[in-house]
Amino acid sequence: MSTRYLQMIRIGGAVAIAALLTTAASCGGDDEKSTSGRRPSSTTTTETDSTPTTFDDPADAWAQDAQAYRGQDGTTYEQTCPGGGSAGPVWGAGVYTDDSSICTAAVQMGLITFKTGGDVTYEIGPAKDAFEGGEANGVTSQSYGAYGGSFTFPDAPPGSVEFAAGAESWNRNLADQRGKDGTKVTVVCSADGQAGSVWGSGPYTDDSSVCTAAVHAGLITLAEGGTVNVEVAAGESSYKGSAAHGVTSSDYGAFDGSFTFPSDQPAG
Numbered sequence: 001m002s003t004r005y006l007q008m009i010r011i012g013g014a015v016a017i018a019a020l021l022t023t024a025a026s027c028g029g030d031d032e033k034s035t036s037g038r039r040p041s042s043t044t045t046t047e048t049d050s051t052p053t054t055f056d057d058p059a060d061a062w063a064q065d066a067q068a069y070r071g072q073d074g075t076t077y078e079q080t081c082p083g084g085g086s087a088g089p090v091w092g093a094g095v096y097t098d099d100s101s102i103c104t105a106a107v108q109m110g111l112i113t114f115k116t117g118g119d120v121t122y123e124i125g126p127a128k129d130a131f132e133g134g135e136a137n138g139v140t141s142q143s144y145g146a147y148g149g150s151f152t153f154p155d156a157p158p159g160s161v162e163f164a165a166g167a168e169s170w171n172r173n174l175a176d177q178r179g180k181d182g183t184k185v186t187v188v189c190s191a192d193g194q195a196g197s198v199w200g201s202g203p204y205t206d207d208s209s210v211c212t213a214a215v216h217a218g219l220i221t222l223a224e225g226g227t228v229n230v231e232v233a234a235g236e237s238s239y240k241g242s243a244a245h246g247v248t249s250s251d252y253g254a255f256d257g258s259f260t261f262p263s264d265q266p267a268g
């Protein structure tokens with residue numbers, strides 16, 4: 001069983017295709033989504049490179065990511081983003097995977113705009129188990145599971161920007177958390193959601209759409225969306241589908257991972 005979806009970034013009326021992500025019933029897939037990065041550095045330092053990185057071709061600047069500095073946690077660098085830029089792929093919200101477009105992430109954090117560009121300072125961070133996407137300042141970023149490096153912006157630290165859930169939130173599953181039984185994850189589901197595939201009736205297979213399963217469980221609605229807490233669970237020998245709250249889930253046999261909805265759900 002697999003889930004495939006096309007990741008997209010929307011800016012105004014333009015749509016930039018960001019990535020095609022294939023999650024194929026695996027237990028993580030660290031670093032599989034990016035194959036074009038340079039070899040990462042393993043040097044750790046706290047020094048700051050105050051000379052902005054510049055490029056002759058503006059398109060190269062907006063495609064630049066931070067993979068080359070992986071492992072240099074706490075180090076800050078400057079990047080020049082020329083005006084008139086185009087969006088690149090971004091995973092995360094406030095904390096970004098290090099193969100995300102630095103300039104596009106800076107737009108999402110409100111530091112610059114595509115029209116005017118500008119210089120931004122970013123800080124190298126460690127690996128994370130999960131990156132949640134969101135919408136802010138006209139940029140929709142994508143969610144991703146465990147990844148080997150990250151970056152943030154000291155001038156707009158995590159928590160300083162309020163993110164709205166994007167339509168891609170309805171594609172979110174927990175296959176990237178498989179094996180971490182008991183781990184709880186908070187998922188924000190956008191309003192006007194589009195139902196995805198669901199197997200089981202609680203527990204659900206971990207490649208089921210979390211948001212759609214939450215509708216099936218009566219926790220949220222497609223129209224209004226909402227925030228739910230999800231708990232990672234072990235696989236089951238079989239899953240029984242059912243119809244509930246306008247969602248029909250499917251039967252399935254043995255599967256390697258599951259999730260449930262614990263009783264401690266967000267208020268409202």
